[in-house]
Amino acid sequence: MTHKIAVVGAGLIGRAWAIVFARAGLEVRLFDIDIQQLDQVRGLIDESLDDLKSAGLIEAPSQVASRIAVEVDLTVALAGVGYVQECGPENVAAKQALYTQLEAVCDAHTILASSTSGIVASHFSGHLRHPERCLVAHPVNPPYLIPLVEVVPGPRTSSTVVERTLALMRKVRQEPILVRKEVQGFVLNRLQGALLNEALRLYRDGYVSAEDLDKTVKHGLGLRWSFMGPFETIDLNAPNGVVDYAGRYGPLYYDVDTQRSEANPWAAPTLERLEQERREVLPVHQLLDRQAWRDRHLMALMAHKQRMAN
Structure with missing residues (x-):
């Protein structure tokens, strides 16, 4: 899998995911449609990284921060990435519209994973041309402190996508579990x-x-x-x-x-x-x-x- 990751949504969960991936040495592109959100995201990430250093959980906050690029253009954010962590609103219609956009601009091999707390993948990916690349990767807030991630494939998610996602989560020092079939609220x-x-x-x-x-x-x-x-x-x-x-x-x-x-x-x-x-x-x-x-x-x-x- 490529070393480039895109995080779509720069709110609390999106910022935390960016830290998880960058802490593990991956290049992260952090996108949000809200420019005001992006204007303040760098300072908020720096605060979290300083706290992690004070706790002895990372050594070089500036090195981690340097791997996170803030992007205002979705096409630029998704260019050449192998994995997208979507952190949008908990709303089925909003996610359906967002995944239509994501599929239109990402590469053919790119995995599209949602941070949703309870919406199953089939509800927001069934209309896509390639729903086999979509699944849920639900973290616990904040994921840079609580490592559990629920990996929840939909009925049309490919086994290769599931395995690649599990492998990525282990690589970035998370603790993934596989939820074997869709259930509201997951485990x-x-x-x-x-x-x-x-x-x-x-x-x-x-x-x-x-x-x-x-x-x-x-x-x-x-x-x-x-x-x-x-x-x-x-x-x-x-x-x-x-x-x-x-x-x-x-x-x-x-x-x-x-x-x-x-x-x-x-x-x-x-x-x-x-x-x-x-x-x-x-x-x-x-x-x-x-x-x-x-x-x-x-x-x-x-x-x-x-x-x-x-």
Whole structure:
């Protein structure tokens, strides 16, 4: 695959993808239709790179930045690239129109991958002449700190495109998983959604405060989940592994699952009460500072995991 990558969309996810590819030594062309967005993108990328250096995750921010070119012309941005990471709006019609443009100006071999959080590839590529080159490569925000990428082919995506995409993700030090067939929300957001739905039900029905619910994850489940998944967790939590665990606790989990209310856990009264509790803990004007705090902690965690892996 060529060493040239195009990132279409210079928002939060697009900037983060540009860092991922440039950090790995690839030449990146970053395009956005919004000129105002492009005017500020260089400074925002430099800030992120300086933070990564401070955390010990990169050594030379200027070298990484030098590999990222900001382009105002889509044809120039896509000329000669082997892979396009699209980071446009979460809207099917908008993506269909964008992919028509991408196909019209890119090379025949170019892979077109979407960062979408839940729209399957067949919904925005089915009208193209070559839908076999299209798939989803859904990151976790920000991908330069959280390496998981969900690679989700459509029913007409070629196996060669899937393998090339998986290989590229490994090359740029991401951790790709293959979602074997299309499903709304893919894997990560379906898992996250299941936890959020149950968290909102427990909060709505008065079993726990918002603060204590968060404590349950960050001081409990989250500690294990930072280095192992749920299947390995249960495999290690019974003397004889998964089947032993299922025999001990499966009936409890199944019974709890049958008790869940069909009522929408995302109803307005629940969210309004949750909003009030969260704003008492963290006023709106402090959200940006807290997001920066989160990213610094993620950087420290990633640096620790890298040390432990060596």
